[in-house]
Amino acid sequence: MKKTRKNVREAALDILESIQKNQAYSNLLLNTTIKKNEIPTKDIGLLTEIVYGTLQRKMALEYYLRPFLNKGKKIEEWVYILLQMTVYQIVYLDRIPDHAAINEAVEIAKKRGHKGISGFVNAVLRNMLRQGLPSFNEIQDDIERLSIETSHPHWLVKRWVEQLSLEEARKMCEINLTAPTQTARVNTTKISVDECLALLIEEGFQVEVSAVIPEGIKILRGNVAHSTVFEKGYLTIQDESSMIVAYALDVDKPYSVLDACAAPGGKSTHIAEKMNKEGKVLSIDLHEHKVKLIKQNADRLDLPTIETKAMDSRKLDSTLEAESFDRILLDAPCSGFGVMRRKPDMKYTKTEADVDRLQKIQLDLLTSVSSLLKKGGLLVYSTCTIDKAENEEVVEKFLAENVQFERDLTLAERLPLDLQQYTTGNELQILPQYFGSDGFYIAALRKKVQ
Numbered sequence: 497m498k499k500t501r502k503n504v505r506e507a508a509l510d511i512l513e514s515i516q517k518n519q520a521y522s523n524l525l526l527n528t529t530i531k532k533n534e535i536p537t538k539d540i541g542l543l544t545e546i547v548y549g550t551l552q553r554k555m556a557l558e559y560y561l562r563p564f565l566n567k568g569k570k571i572e573e574w575v576y577i578l579l580q581m582t583v584y585q586i587v588y589l590d591r592i593p594d595h596a597a598i599n600e601a602v603e604i605a606k607k608r609g610h611k612g613i614s615g616f617v618n619a620v621l622r623n624m625l626r627q628g629l630p631s632f633n634e635i636q637d638d639i640e641r642l643s644i645e646t647s648h649p650h651w652l653v654k655r656w657v658e659q660l661s662l663e664e665a666r667k668m669c670e671i672n673l674t675a676p677t678q679t680a681r682v683n684t685t686k687i688s689v690d691e692c693l694a695l696l697i698e699e700g701f702q703v704e705v706s707a708v709i710p711e712g713i714k715i716l717r718g719n720v721a722h723s724t725v726f727e728k729g730y731l732t733i734q735d736e737s738s739m740i741v742a743y744a745l746d747v748d749k750p751y752s753v754l755d756a757c758a759a760p761g762g763k764s765t766h767i768a769e770k771m772n773k774e775g776k777v778l779s780i781d782l783h784e785h786k787v788k789l790i791k792q793n794a795d796r797l798d799l800p801t802i803e804t805k806a807m808d809s810r811k812l813d814s815t816l817e818a819e820s821f822d823r824i825l826l827d828a829p830c831s832g833f834g835v836m837r838r839k840p841d842m843k844y845t846k847t848e849a850d851v852d853r854l855q856k857i858q859l860d861l862l863t864s865v866s867s868l869l870k871k872g873g874l875l876v877y878s879t880c881t882i883d884k885a886e887n888e889e890v891v892e893k894f895l896a897e898n899v900q901f902e903r904d905l906t907l908a909e910r911l912p913l914d915l916q917q918y919t920t921g922n923e924l925q926i927l928p929q930y931f932g933s934d935g936f937y938i939a940a941l942r943k944k945v946q
């Protein structure tokens with residue numbers, strides 16, 4: 497039987513439809529669709545852009561389309577998605593002529609549906625071009641306008657405006673619509689930053705040193721996951737904000753460290769590198785398959801001081817010896833609002849109830865691991881979210897119940913100079929707009945000696 501391959505826009509429509517139906521992850525679907533349809537390398541960029549862009553801007557695209565759709569008339573889901581992805585190309589992709597985007601949409605509608613549907617698609621899109629797009633300024637309410645204009649759910653924007661300010665919320669919503677720059681951490685137990693940069697440049701990558709983390713680098717062109725430098729264990733792909741954690745944990749000596757939520761091992765490996773392969777790091781994660789990833793990374797980076805275990809860190813106090821670790825990191829499971837631009841589908845699936853559910857898990861984890869810390873030891877709590885309920889509130893509640901802990905007010909002193917400005921007492925909140933990293937939160941807590 498002849499295999500029918502789909503072109504870029506048909507493939508994009510398939511992916512967006514699957515995400516809508518099954519809430520499957522966009523990155524996995526992209527990879528399988530590219531393989532299945534043998535999408536040529538030169539078209540992968542466009543496919544990725546249409547899929548991510550349409551997802552990123554979904555609410556704005558719906559707003560643009562609204563005046564041109566008959567309110568009472570139900571349209572099939574795939575037709576609605578086809579319209580959205582075409583409007584995305586018309587409005588946001590300058591290199592695609594409007595008529596080309598419309599013609600492609602009409603062809604897909606004809607092939608998948610019938611003449612009636614293709615006529616409808618053609619009419620809606622051409623009407624829109626003729627009459628122009630509705631302006632967001634027609635929306636009176638600030639929160640609603642920001643929500644629709646930047647395609648973030650209303651409840652989330654409201655929360656951010658209340659917790660930050662309208663201006664900060666706007667900056668964050670806007671940066672969430674842009675593609676992140678790849679960053680990586682040099683394994684300084686194997687190579688210096690300068691040598692690593694030189695090797696990457698030799699391999700054809702465009703790279704520069706991070707402005708905030710001494711061992712961090714920014715990749716301006718290319719994907720270093722496919723480099724020889726990566727294969728040799730000289731690099732870990734990691735966001736700059738995640739690299740701050742090992743600094744906060746103060747691991748300049750060969751300590752005994754517990755990383756209680758460790759997979760895939762980005763922070764465990766950084767800690768082991770910072771201790772220069774001395775001391776020990778016990779890296780635990782709930783899932784066996786994820787623990788394997790930590791092991792793989794530790795092996796690739798040649799870090800034998802990392803030991804891995806699959807366990808529930810809410811129950812560690814019954815298996816590990818009390819007060820046996822100098823340092824404990826709890827990089828907790830969280831809503832991930834700080835990494836939204838990497839996972840745009842998340843915007844439409846998370847709910848406010850998730851935040852409350854997560855706070856309970858975070859507190860349970862924190863309480864459980866706290867008994868394993870030596871007196872005078874340091875406990876770092878971190879998340880890749882920017883929501884106070886999962887950050888400041890968790891820390892406050894934990895401290896209220898655990899009087900043997902106090903805020904460690906020396907956090908700023910341990911951080912690279914340019915990051916110190918973002919700390920308040922024992923806490924650090926990074927918003928993505930500060931220096932283009934993910935949003936991230938860190939709190940440092942000390943177990944009192946007496």
Ligand SMILES: C[S@@+](CC[C@H](N)C(=O)[O-])C[C@H]1O[C@@H](n2cnc3c(N)ncnc32)[C@H](O)[C@@H]1O
Binds near residue numbers: 738761764827829
């Ligand atoms: C934010 S991720 C950790 C990322 C990791 N620290 C890194 O830098 O690569 C949170 C991790 O917590 C794990 N996790 C969730 N609940 C857990 C539990 N009860 N016990 C241990 N690990 C858990 C998840 O499987 C997930 O891998």
